[in-house]
Amino acid sequence: MSRSSSIAVDPLSNVLDILGARVARRTRIEAAGAWSLSFPGLDRLKFVALLRGDAWISVPGHQPRRMQAGDVCLIGRTDYVVCSDPTLAPADGRALYDGPERDVARINGDETVGIGGSVTFAGANADFLLDMLPDFSVVPRDASGSSAIGITLSLISNETEREAIGGEIVRSRLADILLVEAIRACASEVRATGMGWLGALLDPRIGRALAALHENVAHPWTVAELAGIAGMSRAAFSAAFSRRIGQPPLSYLRSWRLTVARTALMRDNLRVADVAEMVGYQSQSAFSQAFRRTFGTSPKDDTAGPATIP
Structure with a gap:
């Protein structure tokens, strides 16, 4: 006799799904010689991966990082520069990709080949994830948990060279996989310190509490109840959660509830009262007040469309 079992909610998958995260634009650069391109900071998440050669990535507040094939x-949200030499003055990289069907930039050859992906989110919901992730993180090809990245990059490279039918949808799905694998690898890199949202997801105690919260966002959670799930005292749990994630447990819960609500109002065209109940508010008025304090508009007026990211 077979038994069915439920699969525990994975907070990362839950967040990416609710936020409607997807790689909406994929770009490619082929370059040789001396070159340097700058790009402005936007409310978006982006990945850059090297398929061949090497390049440097520079962002404000960090030392330039050399990247090699497989990284x-x-x-x-930060500005960044990708270049052959960090001492070069950068040109505006947007000009090379400005316009439809301009997703490939070629500069003097193809000693270095890289790909990029810009991630869009449903409505104005980028803030929740971007606030939780570091502005800049490099996953080396030999980092723990990066083996799947190498496989995915190889598949992307092969698919690009094949130019087979259905290639566009395959490359699109592979880009989505690469994004998730990169976030996973970043989580593995920060696991030792445990700091930040990614580190908290992999923490055996804080991670259990986060999984429970995301599995039932409408539940009337208390700090004591979440601490019990984590197997910690109330004070220790609250301090650890706040230190690692940057906000207390119930503030995180409120932020996620309102993010879920905003997506439901925009995507599912539900009544405000139904959405308030769905995310755990006992009254529509309390929900509307919290929504207005957070987003600066009432739930009925919040009709933001999908974000478009260049």
Whole structure:
């Protein structure tokens, strides 16, 4: 006799799904010789991966990082420069990709080949994830948990060279996989310190509490109840959660509830009262007040469309 079992909610998958995260634009650069391109900071998440050669990535507040084939980096809201030499003055990289069907930039050859992906989110919901992720993180090809990245990059490279039918949808799905694998690898890199949201997801105690919270966002959670799931005292749990994630447990819960609600109002066209109940508010008025304090508009007026990221 077979038994069915439920699969525990994975907070990362839950967040990416609710936020409607997807790689909406994929770009490629082929370059040789001396070159340097700058790009502005935007409310988006971007990845850059090298398929061949090497390049440097520079962002404000960090030392330039040399990347080699197989390396991937995640970039948040910050400006960044990708180049052959960090001492070169950069040109505006947007000009090379400005316009439809301009997703490939070629500069003097193809000693270095890289790909990039810009991630869009449903409505104005980028803030929740971007606030939780570092502005800049490099995953070396030999980092723990990066083996899947190498396989994915190889598949992307092969698919690009094949130019087979259905290639566009295959490359699109592979880009989504690469994004998740890069975030996973970043989580593995920060696991030792445990700091930040990614580190908290992999923490055996804080991670259990986060999984429970995401599995049932409408539950009337208390700090004591979440601490019990984590197997910690209330004070120790609250301090550890706040230190690692940057906000107390119930503030995180409120932020996620309102993010889920905003997505439901935009995507599912539900009544405000139904959405308030769905995310755990006992009254529509309390929900509306919290929504207005957080987003600066009432739930009825919040009609933001999908974000478009260049």
